[in-house]
Amino acid sequence: xxxxxxxxxxxxxxxxxxxxxxxxxxxxxxxxxxxxxxxxxxxxxxxxxxxxxxxxxxxxxxxxxxxxxxxxxxxxxxxxxxxxxxxxxxxxxxxxxxxxxxxxxxxxxxxxxxxxxxxxxxxxxxxxxxxxxxxxxxxxxxxxxxxxxxxxxxxxxxxxxxxxxxxxxxxxxxxxxxxxxxxxxxxxxxxxxxxxxxxxxxxxxxxxxxxxxxxxxxxxxxxxxxxxxxxxxxxxxxxxxxxxxxxxxxxxxxxxxxxxxxxxxxxxxxxxxxxxxxxxxxxxxxxxxxxxxxxxxxxxxxxxxxxxxxxxxxxxxxxxxxxxxxxxxxxxxxxxxxxxxxxxxxxxxxxxxxxxxxxxxxxxxxxxxxxxxxxxxxxxxx
Numbered sequence: 593x594x595x596x597x598x599x600x601x602x603x604x605x606x607x608x609x610x611x612x613x614x615x616x617x618x619x620x621x622x623x624x625x626x627x628x629x630x631x632x633x634x635x636x637x638x639x640x641x642x643x644x645x646x647x648x649x650x651x652x653x654x655x656x657x658x659x660x661x662x663x664x665x666x667x668x669x670x671x672x673x674x675x676x677x678x679x680x681x682x683x684x685x686x687x688x689x690x691x692x693x694x695x696x697x698x699x700x701x702x703x704x705x706x707x708x709x710x711x712x713x714x715x716x717x718x719x720x721x722x723x724x725x726x727x728x729x730x731x732x733x734x735x736x737x738x739x740x741x742x743x744x745x746x747x748x749x750x751x752x753x754x755x756x757x758x759x760x761x762x763x764x765x766x767x768x769x770x771x772x773x774x775x776x777x778x779x780x781x782x783x784x785x786x787x788x789x790x791x792x793x794x795x796x797x798x799x800x801x802x803x804x805x806x807x808x809x810x811x812x813x814x815x816x817x818x819x820x821x822x823x824x825x826x827x828x829x830x831x832x833x834x835x836x837x838x839x840x841x842x843x844x845x846x847x848x849x850x851x852x853x854x855x856x857x858x859x860x861x862x863x864x865x866x867x868x869x870x871x872x873x874x875x876x877x878x879x880x881x882x883x884x885x886x887x888x889x890x891x892x893x894x895x896x897x898x899x900x901x902x903x904x905x906x907x908x909x910x911x912x913x914x915x916x917x918x919x920x921x922x923x924x925x926x927x928x929x930x931x932x933x934x935x936x937x938x939x940x941x942x943x944x945x946x947x948x949x950x951x952x953x954x955x956x957x958x959x960x961x962x963x964x965x966x967x968x969x970x971x972x973x974x
Contacts, residue, residue, distance in 0.1 A: 681928070690719055690721065690722050690731070691721060691722055691723075691730040691731050692730070692731060693731060695731060695735055695736040695739055696736075696739055698722070698731055698733075698736045699736040699739040699740040699743060700743070701719065702716050702717075702719075702733065702736070702740055703740060703743045703744065705717035705719070706744075707768065707950050707952060708948065708950045709744060711773065712772065712773055712774070712777045713770065713771065713772060713773065713777065713781075713948065714744065714755060714770075714771040714772075714773065715768060715769065715770055715771070715938065715948075715950045716733075716768075716769045716771065717766075717767065717768070717769070717952050717953070718733070718761050718765070718766055718767060718768075718769040718935070719766065719955075720764065720765075720766045720930055720955060720957070721763060721764060721930075722763065723763040724757055724760040724761055724763070724769065725757070725760065733757070733769070734757060737754070737755040737756075737757075737771070738754070738755075740755060741753050741754055741755045741773075753773055754773065754774070755771045755772070755773060756771060756772045756773075756774070756775060756777075756778045757769070757770075757771055757772075758770045758771060758772050758777075758778055758781040758782070759781070759785065759790070759792065759877070761935055762880075762931075762933070764896075764930060764931040764933070765931060765933040765934065765935060766933070766934045766935065766952075766955050766958070767794070767934045767935030767936060767952040768792070768935040768936070768937065768938040768950055768951075768952045769935070770938060781940070784940055784941065785877070788875055789940060789941055790938070790939070790940045791873065791937075791938070791939040791940070792873065792874060792935060792937070792938055792939075793871055793872070793873050793935075793936050793937040793938075794871070794872040794873070794874075794882060794933060794934060794935055794936060795861075795869065795870070795871055795872075795934045795936045795954070795958075796869075796870050796872060796882065796886065796894045796895075796932055796933050796934070797867060797868070797869055797870075797894065797895040797932040797958070797961055797962070797965070797967070798867060798868045798870050798886055798890075798892040798893065798894055798895065799866070799867055799892060799893055799894075799895055799901075799909070799911060799912070799915060800866065800867070800868070800890075800891060800892035800893070801860065801863045801866070801867075801868045801892065802858060802860055802868060802870060802886075802890045802892050805859070805860040806857075806858060806859040806860060807857075807858060808855060808856070808857050808858075809854075809855065809856045809857075809858065809885045809889045809890070810854075810855045811829050811830070811831050811832075811854060811885065811889055812829075812830045812831070812832065812847070812848075812851040812852060812853050812854055813827050813828065813829060813830060813851065813852055813854040813878045813879070813880075813881060813884055814827070814828055814829075814830040814848055814850050814851040814852070815827055815828070815850070815879075816828045818903065818904060818905075820904060820905065821905075822905065822906050824906060826899065826900065826903070827878075827879055827880040827881075827883075827884045827900075828884070828888065828903075829884065829888050829889060830847075830848050830851035831845060832844060832845055832847060833845060852876075852878045852879075853876050853878070854874075854876050854878040854881045854884070854885065855874070855875040855876050856872055856873070856874050856875065856876075856881060856882060856885045857872070857873040857874075857875065858870055858871065858872050858873075858885075858886075858890070859871045861969075861970050862967045862968050862969075862970075862973075863967070864965065864966050864967060865914060865915065865918050865965050865966055866912055866914050866915055867895065867915060867965045867967065868892065868967070869962065869967045869968075869969075870886070870892075871936070872886075880900070882894070882933065883897050883899070883900050883933070884900060887900040887901060888900065888903070893909065894931060894932055894933055895909075895929065895931075895932040895961065896909065896929040896930045896931040896932050896933075897909060897931055897933075898926075898927065908923075908926045908927040909926055909929070910923070910926075911923065911926055915965070918964050918965050918966075919961070919964055919965070920964065930957060932958055932961060934952070934954055934955065934958055935952060936951060936952060936954075937949070937950070937951045937952070938950045
């Protein structure tokens with residue numbers, strides 16, 4: 593306080609205005625200004641925290657920018673996806689990735705899923721949504737067979753082995769895919785198949801319960817044009833017999849030249865909640881045979897078969913409310929349900945050696961559907 597008093601007196605003398613400012617006024621003003629003066633910046637000798645570094649400032653600015661971007665993003669008003677919808681979305685994304693990846697990536701995926709191989713044959717686990725034959729829009733399995741062949745042979749530079757599809761699968765089906773390592777083997781397999789020495793069993797989930805629970809469907813199939821707002825072509829039944837007008841017998845129908853023979857053995861493995869797990873064994877290889885026989889002959893279309901669930905139009909499959917509830921889906925989301933058609937087992941003669949019998953595990957989306965519909969696999973019933 594004495595220091596403030598002396599400094600105030602010096603200011604009065606030096607200003608030449610001793611009568612205008614009293615020492616008390618100057619002392620009060622000076623002390624207030626001195627008390628509110630800014631404190632020196634903290635340093636290493638002050639005991640306070642060190643000043644913010646440049647990198648810390650940069651991070652702070654970055655965080656602020658990210659917060660601003662989050663605020664600018666429009667908030668989604670859609671309800672969160674259910675577990676089943678997330679699964680379908682992941683499946684769709686995974687399928688698209690396999691269809692558009694570099695051939696080496698698809699070849700590595702197929703190599704990891706190899707089920708069997710010998711010097712004549714290779715059996716793969718075909719993923720969902722990937723075409724077997726060449727497709728200009730998508731990466732196909734045929735396009736990566738040269739790379740896959742080298743992988744099987746240990747990436748030998750001088751390897752000249754090849755792979756050829758024998759019994760192809762549809763793009764949206766999964767499971768056992770048979771490849772031959774020579775053209776002679778392809779011809780041999782086709783000969784065995786024509787004489788019914790190659791047994792293929794498929795597992796499907798159907799909408800509806802087939803009656804009777806097992807039997808053989810032997811109805812030829814023909815391709816027909818569907819007219820209307822969206823003209824398109826579908827495979828259709830071309831029966832040799834039909835009910836007579838009185839409804840008490842059958843009459844023979846003239847066989848169409850373009851109709852192809854189609855015979856399918858079926859057996860219901862389990863049923864419930866309006867759906868079934870069915871085993872199918874085709875005796876012929878007509879296009880879309882299994883899908884047509886289930887949808888049009890038995891009236892139990894395969895789950896996810898959006899083409900043959902309706903005959904006169906192209907539209908997503910219509911599911912009963914009970915099935916929708918079990919799957920946790922709305923009808924508007926049904927277009928994302930994949931075709932539940934899985935090549936489960938392949939058996940063929942081994943040519944003097946042990947017969948070849950290969951089974952393929954179910955894809956994840958298939959097992960999830962079985963769980964939601966309370967359908968039990970045969971091996972779990974024992």
